[in-house]
Amino acid sequence: MALDPKTALEALKKVQDPELRRDLVTLGMVKDLKIEGTAVSLQVELTTPACPLKDTIAKDVEAALRQVGATRVELSWGARVRSAPGVAEAALTPGVKNIVLVGAGKGGVGKSTVALNLAVSLARMGAQVGILDADIYGPSLPVMTGTTSRPNSKDGKRLEPIVAHGLKTMSIGYLIDPDQALVWRGPMVTGALLQLLRDVNWGELDYLVLDLPPGTGDVPLTLAQNVRAAGVVLVSTPQDVALADVIRAKLMFDKVSIPVLGIVENMSTFVCPHCRQETAIFDHGGVRAAADKLGMRFLGEIPLDLAVREGGDQGVPIAAGQPDGPQAKAFFAAAQQVAGAISVQNLKAPKLPVLGAQPRA
Numbered sequence: 001m002a003l004d005p006k007t008a009l010e011a012l013k014k015v016q017d018p019e020l021r022r023d024l025v026t027l028g029m030v031k032d033l034k035i036e037g038t039a040v041s042l043q044v045e046l047t048t049p050a051c052p053l054k055d056t057i058a059k060d061v062e063a064a065l066r067q068v069g070a071t072r073v074e075l076s077w078g079a080r081v082r083s084a085p086g087v088a089e090a091a092l093t094p095g096v097k098n099i100v101l102v103g104a105g106k107g108g109v110g111k112s113t114v115a116l117n118l119a120v121s122l123a124r125m126g127a128q129v130g131i132l133d134a135d136i137y138g139p140s141l142p143v144m145t146g147t148t149s150r151p152n153s154k155d156g157k158r159l160e161p162i163v164a165h166g167l168k169t170m171s172i173g174y175l176i177d178p179d180q181a182l183v184w185r186g187p188m189v190t191g192a193l194l195q196l197l198r199d200v201n202w203g204e205l206d207y208l209v210l211d212l213p214p215g216t217g218d219v220p221l222t223l224a225q226n227v228r229a230a231g232v233v234l235v236s237t238p239q240d241v242a243l244a245d246v247i248r249a250k251l252m253f254d255k256v257s258i259p260v261l262g263i264v265e266n267m268s269t270f271v272c273p274h275c276r277q278e279t280a281i282f283d284h285g286g287v288r289a290a291a292d293k294l295g296m297r298f299l300g301e302i303p304l305d306l307a308v309r310e311g312g313d314q315g316v317p318i319a320a321g322q323p324d325g326p327q328a329k330a331f332f333a334a335a336q337q338v339a340g341a342i343s344v345q346n347l348k349a350p351k352l353p354v355l356g357a358q359p360r361a
């Protein structure tokens, strides 16, 4: 007996997006539903191309439709990243749907490495992605992307970002000698960064990753308060001291109502380049335990691996240079978690607080 569209939709209403915990029909994710006899074709429009749960959704859709009599199910994927609430009115970056802050409680934990590789991973999965290196005192993006050219302007008003590894990138390091910025005081740094957000032609982006300066000082705080961020990804190593700092950072972001999307454990275990044996030099598992305790999502662990450091030094992030390797896969998995957390956050949050839409120079 032929299947009718109403029955098919009723069946799809029983399929939940496991991450968003609502059904596909209510979420508006079912597109192009076509039925010929008992053959069904449809597109599921995900909230991110980096969806970590595609396989589960596909399995559940197929099962639900077969249960009401479908004999063939043809599923294709689409993706439309939704904006962080309030972003439409944002004055600084109108085409950017989600600003994703990447922060750490202390320096040297690999925050910039994680930020760049997460950005590359999201782009490789099909999202439009940019990255702004907001670490004015120690910009690392020029070296990590291998960029030596200077940005120019097409319209005489806004700078064009430099495209590298599939990302739109910008760093103060592209514009001035980093030694110049060393004497800048906090307000000057924040002013310069807000200018980079506003005066760069970012175009349409699903995610703009903002690599914050390390620590919980004035600059990361003011910056975080002045952009409409979807949330912040915290990076920590497993050592106790780095963890204590990240807990402080979490409290700081909580205080200014920036959602903490979760935490990445970097330099998780050491992978020997010769025998690939893993050793937990800085211990292991502490970040996940802290995440559980503080009610934060654990976004994944990145191994301490020579190839990650070499990729950074050579201007080819590992997620771009060796996408099939285990290190890149760790970044892809973490990026999927980040994208999932943003989708959940955007659906949940009615409105994000903004303490100032205009730059405070």
Ligand SMILES: Nc1ncnc2c1ncn2[C@@H]1O[C@H](COP(=O)(O)OP(=O)(O)OP(=O)(O)O)[C@@H](O)[C@H]1O
Residues within 6 Å of the ligand: 104, 106, 107, 108, 109, 110, 111, 112, 113, 114, 135, 138, 140, 214, 266, 267, 268, 302, 303, 304, 305, 306, 308, 309, 310, 312, 313
């Ligand atoms: N998982 C990793 N495996 C190996 N080396 C890593 C890893 N993560 C980062 N590194 C290396 O550690 C050094 C510091 O990393 P990075 O610059 O990303 O840290 P950061 O936290 O951003 O530092 P800062 O606070 O100074 O800005 C770099 O040489 C980088 O290549």
